[in-house]
Amino acid sequence: MTKEEFIKDIRAGIPDRLPEPQPYDNTINHAPKRKDILTPEEKRLALRNALRYFPRKFHAVLAPEFAEELRKYGRIYMYRLRPVYEMYARPIDEYPHRSEQAAAIMMMIQNNLDKAVAQHPYELITYGGNGAVFQNWAQYRLVMRYLSEMTDEQTLVMYSGHPLGLFPSNRNAPRVVVTNGMVIPNYSKPDDWERDNALGVSQYGQMTAGSYMYIGPQGIVHGTTITVLNAARKRLEKGEKSIKGMLFVTSGLGGMSGAQPKAGNIAGVVSITAEINPLAAQKRYEQGWVDELHTSLDELIPAALKAVEEKRTVSMAYVGNVVDLWERLAEEEIHVDLGSDQTSLHNPWAGGYYPAGLSLEESKRLMADEPQLFKEKVQASLRRQVTAINKLTARGMYFFDYGNAFLLESSRAGADILRPDGKFRYPSYVQDIMGPMFFDYGFGPFRWVCTSGDPRDLETSDRIATAVLEEIRKTATPNILGQLDDNIHWIKEAGRNHLVVGSQARILYADCEGRTKIALAFNEAIRRGEITRPIVLGRDHHDVSGTDSPFRETSNIYDGSQFCADMAVQNVIGDSFRGATWVSIHNGGGVGWGEVVNGGFGMVIDGSEEADRHIRQMLLWDVNNGIARRSWARNKGSMDAIRREMERTPGLCVTLPNLVDDDTINAAF
Numbered sequence: 231m232t233k234e235e236f237i238k239d240i241r242a243g244i245p246d247r248l249p250e251p252q253p254y255d256n257t258i259n260h261a262p263k264r265k266d267i268l269t270p271e272e273k274r275l276a277l278r279n280a281l282r283y284f285p286r287k288f289h290a291v292l293a294p295e296f297a298e299e300l301r302k303y304g305r306i307y308m309y310r311l312r313p314v315y316e317m318y319a320r321p322i323d324e325y326p327h328r329s330e331q332a333a334a335i336m337m338m339i340q341n342n343l344d345k346a347v348a349q350h351p352y353e354l355i356t357y358g359g360n361g362a363v364f365q366n367w368a369q370y371r372l373v374m375r376y377l378s379e380m381t382d383e384q385t386l387v388m389y390s391g392h393p394l395g396l397f398p399s400n401r402n403a404p405r406v407v408v409t410n411g412m413v414i415p416n417y418s419k420p421d422d423w424e425r426d427n428a429l430g431v432s433q434y435g436q437m438t439a440g441s442y443m444y445i446g447p448q449g450i451v452h453g454t455t456i457t458v459l460n461a462a463r464k465r466l467e468k469g470e471k472s473i474k475g476m477l478f479v480t481s482g483l484g485g486m487s488g489a490q491p492k493a494g495n496i497a498g499v500v501s502i503t504a505e506i507n508p509l510a511a512q513k514r515y516e517q518g519w520v521d522e523l524h525t526s527l528d529e530l531i532p533a534a535l536k537a538v539e540e541k542r543t544v545s546m547a548y549v550g551n552v553v554d555l556w557e558r559l560a561e562e563e564i565h566v567d568l569g570s571d572q573t574s575l576h577n578p579w580a581g582g583y584y585p586a587g588l589s590l591e592e593s594k595r596l597m598a599d600e601p602q603l604f605k606e607k608v609q610a611s612l613r614r615q616v617t618a619i620n621k622l623t624a625r626g627m628y629f630f631d632y633g634n635a636f637l638l639e640s641s642r643a644g645a646d647i648l649r650p651d652g653k654f655r656y657p658s659y660v661q662d663i664m665g666p667m668f669f670d671y672g673f674g675p676f677r678w679v680c681t682s683g684d685p686r687d688l689e690t691s692d693r694i695a696t697a698v699l700e701e702i703r704k705t706a707t708p709n710i711l712g713q714l715d716d717n718i719h720w721i722k723e724a725g726r727n728h729l730v731v732g733s734q735a736r737i738l739y740a741d742c743e744g745r746t747k748i749a750l751a752f753n754e755a756i757r758r759g760e761i762t763r764p765i766v767l768g769r770d771h772h773d774v775s776g777t778d779s780p781f782r783e784t785s786n787i788y789d790g791s792q793f794c795a796d797m798a799v800q801n802v803i804g805d806s807f808r809g810a811t812w813v814s815i816h817n818g819g820g821v822g823w824g825e826v827v828n829g830g831f832g833m834v835i836d837g838s839e840e841a842d843r844h845i846r847q848m849l850l851w852d853v854n855n856g857i858a859r860r861s862w863a864r865n866k867g868s869m870d871a872i873r874r875e876m877e878r879t880p881g882l883c884v885t886l887p888n889l890v891d892d893d894t895i896n897a898a899f
Contacts, residue, residue, distance in 0.1 A: 231315040237326045239313060240336075243375030244368060248288055251295070251310050258345065259509045261353040261360075262581040263598035264304025267424045273300060279430040280306045283368040304598065305428060307353055311367035317351065318344045319733035322681035322763055325378065331405045331811045332377040332386075334681050334766050334834045337733070338442040339363060339373070341679075346517070347446045347732040349484050349510075354391075356444050357484065359577040361436025361819075364391040365427065380405070390433045391440070404806050404813050408442075410435030411817035418817060418824035420579065434818045437771040441814035441830045445677060446731035447488040447519060449770055452720055452739055453664065453675055454493035457632070459716065460663045461568050462497060464628055473498050475541035476567040477534065479559065480632075481505065481552035483514045487572035487634075491520040491545030496720075496727060499568070500537045501545045502530065504552035506584045511549045518728055520547045527558050535564070553586035553611050556618035566622050569629040570659070571615075571636045576822035578608050578639050585611035609643035616645035623656075630659045633772075633782030635821040658785040665786030670860050670867030672741035672853045673713050674773035678752065680734040681834075682763035688734040689725060690761055691752060695738055696721050698747045709870065710741070717744075737770070742853035742875065749835065749845040756837035764836040766811075767845075771819060775801045775856025777828035781821050789863040795827035797859045802829035804851045809833060809844025850879065858884045 231239070239245075268276060280296050281289050296306045319341035327333035341347060342356045342363045349357045354364045364370045373393045376386050385399040388408040411432055413422065426432035438444040462473040470476070476499045480490050483505035491514070494501030503520065505511040514520045521544050524530035530548050537544045548555050552573065559566055574582030584593045585607040596604040623629050631637045637654045640647040647655050660669070668674065680687040696718060703714045717739050724736060740748060755761040769776065777783040780792040802815045810831040819828045833848065835841040854875055860868035864887050876882050 261350040262594045265601045308366040321683040331834045341733040344732045356439035358436045359574045359582040360434045361439035362433045406812035408814035410440040423823045435816045437819035443768040445735035448729040451489035455496045458497040478568040480570040482572035504548040522546045553615045560618040560621040566627045570632045575635040575639045612640045612643040613645045660785045669774040670865045675770040676740045676745045677737040679766040767833040771828040771830045779826035787863045798827045798829040805831045808848035
């Protein structure tokens with residue numbers, strides 16, 4: 231397709247003539263069939279809802295086609311409307327636009343749906359099994375048309391993938407406001423999502439899928455590296471002499487989980503990652519994110535033990551069920567240093583976890599046709615998995631939950647995962663590592679995307695970020711020197727680790743001071759022409775402020791407020807009037823629908839003084855909202871961090887907790 235044809239297709243929105251149906255491509259990793267949950271009357275409603283995107287002249291053709299999609303796949307994706315042009319993040323100037331900010335958002339949307347990036351691109355699912363950008367292709371087409379024609383005096387309103395429309399606003403308002411899954415709390419159970427999504431009225435946006443801020447597996451690899459590195463350091467505290475030669479066993483090579491083998495390599499360990507889906511494993515191998523593919527445990531385990539003996543850094547993928555891997559390791563009493571899991575257990579009944587004893591295809595059939603039996607097999611499989619893990623931890627393995635609802639769903643399955651006091655046997659990685667060491671001090675996954683699409687701009691941004699962090703380190707307090715050193719090492723090595731998949735993007739853990747100074751330095755470089763086009767700033771919602779999630783991001787909040795979502799909601803409201811280009815708030819993400827509320831932003835900086843002001847105002851709030859909340863929860867690191875911020879920031883005055891000693895409390899009862 232020529233550039234002119236691409237522009238014409240974008241501007242057309244819903245085309246005046248229906249495109250021809252496209253063949254179903256079996257070489258693409260497709261979403262599993264969803265279970266048949268709608269009543270006959272609800273199916274009529276779902277069809278009526280889908281057809282409202284189209285003029286009456288198309289209804290006779292599309293009605294039976296969409297009804298067949300609903301029957302066959304459990305959803306109406308409108309495959310006929312999928313564009314024929316290649317989906318990837320083009321340079322910003324290739325998008326038709328009246329607002330440069332809108333063009334940047336178009337670029338981010340297409341990156342989320344790039345076949346090299348997205349888990350199920352034809353079903354508009356970016357990662358996590360159900361993390362959707364849109365519910366159907368009509369929504370995609372309408373959104374791209376709206377973005378191509380909107381001005382900086384308008385705001386596009388998004389309801390769970392549906393573009394409600396363009397509304398008059400002003401230059402300082404967000405260009406897009408996104409909500410996903412904002413259902414009434416009493417109607418937020420997993421089956422409620424299945425029903426609402428099948429009806430076409432709500433969707434699960436995950437964390438960075440439905441907010442257009444996903445940057446491929448790189449988006450999690452820095453945090454995963456930090457986690458693996460510090461988990462390994464815990465082993466060193468127990469007498470281990472070197473990280474080299476440690477064995478790390480985990481699962482998942484899909485969306486975010488695909489970062490694990492690369493993180494293992496950067497940390498310097500031997501890693502084995504199980505993945506049931508051969509297409510997902512092959513994609514990560516071809517992208518260079520995993521070194522070796524193995525289909526036989528008889529072949530894999532000796533190869534891993536040899537690498538351990540040689541203290542050789544290597545990442546291995548087991549193309550098979552993770553339960554078989556764990557049970558074999560336990561049976562042979564193999565010493566495993568570190569263990570975790572990143573199967574999508576926030577979505578256990580619809581493709582997030584595949585039970586032992588069934589093939590991939592058998593599981594897909596069962597989850598759609600016999601959902602109750604499938605659920606029973608998943609829970610039986612979780613019980614087996616936990617039993618094997620318990621045997622290995624008894625022999626010294628350090629196991630941590632990676633925030634994917636593994637502990638939660640295992641407990642619901644009746645696995646031996648609880649201590650006598652009713653708490654989980656194993657810690658969340660946030661409780662042990664990310665919370666007290668990083669989030670409490672404001673360190674989180676700051677990210678940026680070069681809209682030029684030019685790798686040279688990304689290289690320049692890496693050098694700028696490195697210089698900023700090295701300057702900050704000169705006057706940093708001792709309690710954050712370790713974090714800064716790890717992050718400086720990370721950004722220096724980022725280019726040679728070949729982390730880019732899709733857009734020219736980078737992730738770097740930084741605190742408020744670091745994010746602000748890096749962003750201002752980028753803006754100055756754009757102003758000077760050192761960086762050629764605007765940069766999109768953002769973050770993962772897996773951060774100090776973005777997400778209220780009692781079993782992950784806020785699992786190290788112990789004042790009882792870990793089940794409250796004020797922080798995430800306030801975060802988005804505050805970002806929206808301090809300069810964010812777009813904001814998003816989601817129900818669900820990471821640990822499941824109804825289990826978490828998370829908020830995010832994107833900000834386009836273009837070298838202007840206005841962008842300088844937005845950077846200073848918005849990033850200060852975006853980070854310190856979370857630090858202040860964590861300080862009020864009596865987290866020591868956050869209390870220290872917010873005091874330092876108040877000293878350097880005029881106008882910031884945060885309520886600090888008064889601490890009470892245990893004797894006083896105990897004497898009162």
